[in-house]
Amino acid sequence: MxxxxxxxxxxxxxxxxxxxxxxxxxxxxxxxxxxxxxxxxxxxxxxxxxxxxxxxxxxxxxxxxxxxxxxxxxxxxxxxxxxxxxxxxxxxxxxxxxxxxxxxxxxxxxxxxxxxxxxxxxxxxxxxxxxxxxxxxxxxxxxxxxxxxxxxxxxxxxxxxxxxxxxxxxxxxxxxxxxxxxxxxxxxxxxxxxxTQAMAASGVIAYIEGKRLADFADGIASLTLESLRGVLDPFLPMTHEVRPFKEQQDVAKRICAYVDGSGLMTRQGEVRIQDAYSLRCIPQVHGAIQQVLSYVEDKLTIEINAATDNPLIFPETDQVISGGNFHGQPLAFAMDFLGIAISELANISERRIERLVNPQLNDLPPFLSANPGLESGLMITQYVAASLVSENKVLAHPSSVDSIPSSANQEDHVSMGATAARHALSILENARKVLAIEWICAAQAADFRGMEKLAPKTRKLYDYVRKRVAYAASDRSFSFDIDKMANELKHCREPFL
Known part of the structure; x- marks a missing residue:
């Protein structure tokens, strides 16, 4: 109770x-x-x-x-x-x-x-x-x-x-x-x-689901790293100790924990000196997203325990005061910020998808196809991810900078916080699909590399997707698979770490 x-x-x-x-x-x-x-x-x-x-x-x-x-x-x-x-x-x-x-x-x-x-x-x-x-x-x-x-x-x-x-x-x-x-x-x-309960309720759901997706993204990115034979060195502690953002350090630690025991990760100079930013900068980007989530959590925790109606009744002083606690500006800013952060989570994920499927950027079969040329493999999944990421850029335009007067100009400044919260939820839905595509592509790439070489923890992620999405031995529609894994990202509480 x-x-x-x-x-x-x-x-x-x-x-x-x-x-x-x-x-x-x-x-x-x-x-x-x-x-x-x-x-x-x-x-x-x-x-x-x-x-x-x-x-x-x-x-x-x-x-x-x-x-x-x-x-x-x-x-x-x-x-x-x-x-x-x-x-x-x-x-x-x-x-x-x-x-x-x-x-x-x-x-x-x-x-x-x-x-x-x-x-x-x-x-x-x-x-x-x-x-x-x-x-x-x-x-x-x-x-x-x-x-x-x-x-x-x-x-x-x-x-x-x-x-x-x-x-x-x-x-x-x-x-x-x-x-x-x-x-x-x-x-x-x-x-x-x-x-403010409509925007606050929407905001809490967006935060809970956004936090879950951001945590999951570290694991999915780790599976991608292995499948691309990523360089481990940028994730080691010393780099992050000299730029001491806690969230950045935490993401780097999680990546190292995910790939611990991998037979696919490389060291600096073994295969290449440096990876692309979408791989090398995962701690910096995912860590910054976690900072936004912490900010949003703080504002929501205050708001859900606030008196936000008008007028407010103060029995101890025998006063009834008309104020403005109903104004949603704190939540409007927080929801716009959340939408921007989740957009960026999808943005960097789409770039990793491109590196997984583009034969000019890796040594894997073109578009992760078992029969390249005759078949297109996972080529168009990147198109879908790019479309969703582009849509998010429109949705991430801040609602909080807009205001239209109402009630004959008595209420002459408003927050548009409910719109910001709805947009954050829409961005989140798109981002889940982008991360689902990366998860599917990373698993397909791992099949070509040899899933037995995966680290124990990323192998759990691989096994999880393979129980739900079969290896693409030939061309097929992936719409159902993408929706299925996006739904898993929404509801799954599997402790992979």
Whole structure:
């Protein structure tokens, strides 16, 4: 059981909820803060105080006062009017994570909502009621308004949700799971949608999968190194000790561990003096990518335990403050940075693919074909990798440098963080396919070299791919093989080191 309090949720706990379906509950120590904040909201209403989002309109309409008899209608109208997202729905892991992160942010105790609302979010998560949430439509400031509104619709018995693999109207999905819709009270609609949970959820998934791919890339690159009879010397410790980036040193150590015991690696001068940069500079490039991942992890860890709605409720000082914690700029930068890093992971991988298949750059059969000339072998896999890498260069254009004013220019600067996160996920999908192609090509090259000469650890990588993708003794379509190995890179947790 994972207990959330708004302050201590970790990425490891998130993985347990997403992939192991571990149950979630509100931590006992968080309940007092939740209740205290709610009491302050109700007291402000009784006192007739004018407070943004409680008894006023929203955005440019914030100067419009709403009477107490209409404060409930105000919250429902907000959800309905803002639920206008478009595009394909978010994946199940992202949707589940949006439920978890919104509940965690509300449990922090600065949102002024009732405990029952947080509990319903958690119940939907634990019972597998997954709102259908279109993935496009957020500006990444004022919160992820459109996506979170689609999430909130289901809580009030509207919208649509997936339950046990089938799509239902929101009310039906709740009923099938034994849950009841909730009637929103003052502040609660705004508290549900004024947050960064769509971009944060997408970002966490992108980080988790990006970290897995970057770690895998070291092993795949090592298999390529052996298949090309790479020079070991650039990976030895002394080079990296005099440029002491820890991540660079770590990658170099991993490469050395992968190829330890190899009968194919060479030493400087045996076959050639120097390898090309895509081989020789693996620690420098992969290490820099790991630095980006560390930066992204830090920003996500802060954000998933932050209060990001508006206004915020401070019972200890009897204040309700309208601020800007919903602004997604920190995540927008992080997601753009992540997209750039993963693009580069694919970029250098494609260059290694070229060295594996190009007969002008190696002493292997042309295009790793068993019958070159009559057959084209793996020639076109490099074309595919080049296409994906080129597409990533477009997707890696930073979203965070763009802003379009909204709400009659009241909200005149936005982050586009949700777009940055979606692009990072698209880049990641392409990069997995590029690394899958390198893995397949490296294994094919190892067959020509003699797989028995591989180091023990890279032999595990070779065996892993060979159980799923057969040696190409003749021409065939590789689309299915590429997709299969890309899927392995997405889900595999095999400890090859």
């Amino acid at each position: 994972i207990h959330i309090d708004g302050n201590s949720l970790t990425l490891c706990e998130i993985e347990r909820v997403l992939y192991d379906k571990e149950q979630v509950a509100v931590a006992e120590e968080a309940i007092k803060g939740i209740l205290d904040a709610r009491s302050l909201v109700e007291r402000k209403l009784k006192e007739g105080k004018i407070v943004y989002g409680i008894n006023t309109g929203f955005g440019k309409l914030s100067e419009t006062t709403i009477s107490n008899e209409h404060v409930r209608d105000l919250q429902v109208n907000l959800i309905r009017s803002h639920a206008c997202g478009v595009g394909e729905p978010f994946s199940e892991p992202i949707t589940r994570l949006m439920l978890l992160l919104r509940a965690n942010a509300l449990a922090k105790g600065y949102s002024g909502i009732r405990m029952e609302l947080i509990q319903l979010l958690i119940d939907c998560l634990n019972h597998g009621v997954h709102p259908v949430i279109p993935s496009k439509g957020s500006l990444g400031a004022s919160g992820d308004l459109a996506p979170l509104s689609h999430l909130a619709l289901v809580l009030i018995g509207e919208g649509e949700a997936i339950y046990q693999g089938r799509r239902y109207p929101g009310m039906v999905a709740l009923q099938k799971a034994g849950l009841k819709a909730i009637e929103l009270e003052a502040k609660e609609g705004l508290a549900l949608i004024n947050g």
